Every structure is written in C-alpha cells, then in structure tokens.
Amino acid sequence: MHIAITGNIGAGKTTLAEQLAAYYGWEVLYEAVEGNPYLADFYSNMPRWSFNLQIYFLNSRFLQVKRIIDIQAANQHQTFQSGSGGFSLTQSGSGSRHTVVQDRTIYEDAAIFARNLYVSGDMSERDYNTYSQLFANMMSLVRPPDLMIYLRASLPKLREQIKKRGRLFEQSISNEYLGNLNQLYEEFITSYKLGPLLILDVDTLDYAKHPTDFEYVVEQINSRFEGKPA
C-alpha cells in the first residue's frame, strides 16, 4: 500500500509521516533535504538553480516511485500466494503486507513547484519544456497513492513552522513564493481525482502536540479503508 502526504513547505508532512509510520508500522519515504546539493543555492538565486533543483528532486522522487512499484509487486505476489488478498489498516505489526508513507509526491514537483517557477519567470521556457517532457515520460510508470493526505495550512501557520524549524536557507522564503505555492496546492487538490483524498486542516489540528488530534487523524485514515478486503 502507498499512502502519500502532500502540502506546502512547513505544513508538517514529515512529522505526520513519522507519527503514522510509528503507529501503523509503515516505512517512510523521505524527501531529499539533507545532502541536497542545490537547495541552499536555489533559495538564494532561484533563476540560476531552478532547473538543477527540479531535476534533482524529480530524480529522487522517481527513485521512490520505483521503490513503491517494487513493494506493490511484492505485496501482490504475497496476496497471490496466500490466496486471501487485501490489506487491513491495524496498529503496528499486525498487518502482514508492506505499506509506505511518502513525504510529498512526484505530482507536486511538476504541478506546483516547477510550474510556479516557470509562471513566475524563475525557469526559462526551454528548461520547463525539457522538464515537462521528462516528467511525462516518468508518469507512464507512476501509480496514484491508495490515499492522498493533504495538509492544508494558512500562510501565517507555514511561516510559523518554517521559523520554528530554523533551517537557515528557508528563512529567506518570501510570502509571495509561499502564497503562490499555496494557491497552486489548492488548485491541485481541487482537481485531484486520482483516488481517495483526506484533507486535514493543520491550522486547527496539532497532531504532534495533542494525542486526541492524532487519534482523529488515525480515525479519518481508518474510515477511508473501511470495507476494504482484509
């Protein structure tokens, strides 16, 4: 199974992915931040580094796509062998099939980040076309997640979390950049029809601090899988 978490910079994807992984016993597929050779340069000069960074992220996300394909193939093989089929979402350890939770999806790289850079003039048309063609080729192998979880956050909330996290290179992110991304996220979610979607308002939910908020998230996730063959 493949669960994906989508949302703007600082929305809290990594935290939620880790909490869910600990609760359900899932594997987390992280975004490549540590050791990313372009990210800091990108934030100080977007036109110069936009293409390099997008290719870097696209490639790292494609590695995740391949990992997900391998896991799904292994799960299918197991289903075939056991003859029972299906999967049930239970607490850590009792589900025998492998589930991954992905911290941001390949869709967002193209539909939100690369698109925003092109529209705002920080990526040239020829670079954007090359990027889009590469993305389209990769898409033939991409399967949508079994559940997409969107973390919706207001600009002040995102700013607060970016500040709290304290990554130096992210402190220069402008409100305009964050706001444009938020608008594209809303468009992306409004038109998302590839599978089940769960929207969480992280302005009001604090699953890291309040166990009852985390319980609410778990209930919401479990309810999306009710009726699935066990």
Ligand SMILES: Nc1ncnc2c1ncn2[C@@H]1O[C@H](COP(=O)(O)OP(=O)(O)OP(=O)(O)O)[C@@H](O)[C@H]1O
């Ligand atoms: N395709 C992309 N183009 C530009 N920047 C990207 C892209 N993908 C990720 N990033 C940036 O890389 C960094 C990723 O950091 P991280 O994995 O902590 O995620 P985040 O978006 O801040 O999420 P969260 O706080 O919700 O966990 C952020 O600065 C993020 O915006």
